[in-house]
Amino acid sequence: MKKIVLALVLATFALVGCGGEKDTIAGASGDNKKVYEVKFAHVVSENTPKGKAANFFAKRVEELTDGQIKVHVFPSAQLVDDDKVFQELKRNNVQLAAPSFSKFTPFAKEFNLWDVPFLFRDTEHLHNVMDGEVGKILRDVISSKGYIALDYWDAGFKQFSTNKKPIVLPSDAEGQKMRIMSSKVLEEQTKAIKAIPQVLPFGEVYSALQTGVVDAAENPLSNLYNSKFYEVQSSITISNHGYLGYLVVASEKFWNTLPQDLQEKFTIAMREATIYEREESAKEEKVLLERLKANDKTSTKVYELDAAQKQQWQDAMIAIYPKFYDLVGKELIEKTINTK
Structure with a gap:
């Protein structure tokens, strides 16, 4: 129960930080007949915490939206690698990706924060940073570059x-x-x-x-x-x-086509996937x-x-x-x- 409550509370917070007002005015509710197709590209195998979480998200968002959002996951750089995924997100050829933090630094110097040594006291402190004011500041930086910054996933301490x-x-x-x-x-x-x-x-x-x-x-x-x-x-x-981690980002063009109710369900599914991914990462370590x-x-x-x-x-x-x-x-x- 505690995890469910935490998920719902943080989902609301995450939604506020996902690109600003313009991203949530597409409509009050979805057209029950319209299905939105999502290509989720990442570069690791399916049996990693990130790979498992991507598949978890695909299943969960389809459940929450009664099949209106269908996510097709492309692991192991089958579709595109992280060096090229940003331009594909801009073009809306890919709707969702989870690049490592280092891939953001060429256009968002603030993301060098994650490389600062001995900055995070422990995993709890790290996640409080991600889910708090600093994490929102960094998501807003990425949103200002024309992407929808969703949530942070773990790779682990170095x-x-x-x-x-x-x-x-x-x-x-x-x-x-x-x-x-x-x-x-x-x-x-x-x-x-x-x-x-x-x-x-x-x-x-x-x-x-x-x-x-x-x-x-x-x-x-x-x-x-x-x-x-x-x-x-x-x-x-x-x-x-x-520390090494990932930021899950969505195509702004895709996001603006989603009615508000589907944006909310998308964000809730993402927060649940984030909690799952972090748990899997800790277990694997x-x-x-x-x-x-x-x-x-x-x-x-x-x-x-x-x-x-x-x-x-x-x-x-x-x-x-x-x-x-x-x-x-x-x-x-x-x-x-x-x-x-």
Whole structure:
């Protein structure tokens, strides 16, 4: 019951933040004879938390609308990848997508916030940020670019892995070649611990780790395990130093064709899918951590930070926050830190 109440309360909040008044004036109620077709494109497999949630949403929104909205899910970049999905959303060739946060940064610099290291105290704090004032500010930024920003889905906190000296303290990273995504924040994070940042596409990471082009990487456990990085990394540190996530966005052209009652049902189904996705992500993380600890084939040593070690990391990273003020915004960082 608690989850149902939470879903309904947050659904109302999410609807308010989904693009402004112009998006909800299409009509008071839907035409019972009209069926709206939705193509939902994403780049991961169906058995991941995001893939499962996309299918959950498709089923739920059809139920809530008595079949007036039919969602066709295209996983594993079958339809389009995340680098091209924004133009397809603009053209309304795709109606729904869930790109990772990094894909938004070229046109919404505020989204670099999610890369700021040790900014989120724990999962509860993270979700309070997403579902509160900061999350709404960031959704509004995306809505101002001509998309309908719906809700945030989890990929997970990032962990360090390496095939050299285990990265338990900041000083352990010195001199190690660290693979990162293209991000000014991640570049500064890497330099702060005297590691050497190496920007590489995700698809090249395994071979780069295997051949020594890079020594270390940072990934959620789902990426690390499913891509078998444990085969070419000798240690993993459960650092939770950064975060990866997704923002589900809709085509503005499509959204404006939906009558208001269908927009509301769409938003409720999305909030239910969000709660489901976050639960699945948390469950998967626990399972994968146990596998990495127990399964001999991974051949990796798992390190977990104690309070004193984590404090060393936080001190090192908080010291570089001023470098991000021009990029992300000092006020946005402070609002995030102060979120209860």
